[in-house]
Amino acid sequence: MRTQFRVAARSFVPSVVVVVLSLAAVAQDIQHAPVPQSIQCRADATAWVKADAVHKATYRTLELESAELVACDDSDRDYRLLYRNALMVIQAEYKHRLLDFLNRHGMLDAFVAEDEGGKR
Numbered sequence: 001m002r003t004q005f006r007v008a009a010r011s012f013v014p015s016v017v018v019v020v021l022s023l024a025a026v027a028q029d030i031q032h033a034p035v036p037q038s039i040q041c042r043a044d045a046t047a048w049v050k051a052d053a054v055h056k057a058t059y060r061t062l063e064l065e066s067a068e069l070v071a072c073d074d075s076d077r078d079y080r081l082l083y084r085n086a087l088m089v090i091q092a093e094y095k096h097r098l099l100d101f102l103n104r105h106g107m108l109d110a111f112v113a114e115d116e117g118g119k120r
Contacts, residue, residue, distance in 0.1 A: 041072030042079055045086040054093045062090050 048054055048065065057065070066087060073083040102108040 038072075038076040038079075041068075041076055042082065045069060045072065045079070045082045048086040049082070049089055054089055059094075059097065062093060066090050 044065070048069075054062070069083045069087050069090075073080055073087075076083070099108070102111055
């Protein structure tokens with residue numbers, strides 16, 4: 001009886017492995033519809049890239065949106081270029097605002113001097 005069980009188990013296990021691997025291969029080819037979060041991510045990123053909203057948003061809003069775009073980038077990999085473009089637009093706005101602040105307060109020369117002195 002045990003011998004029959006072993007023979008049956010030996011032929012059954014490889015069959016199960018083949019079926020499981022086949023199902024895994026088929027599952028990889030299935031394209032799922034984007035989840036609502038992905039749709040919202042894409043809409044937000046598109047709005048930040050195309051609109052003048054980045055100039056009107058507060059610094060804190062830009063920080064929050066940057067964090068959301070990074071999360072979108074991680075979860076919706078097919079649209080990474082869109083999210084990274086939106087992040088670059090926001091980062092350019094950060095840079096512009098910080099340089100304007102340094103200029104308005106006469107701090108740009110001190111910043112440059114410290115940077116050239118190796119303080120980073």
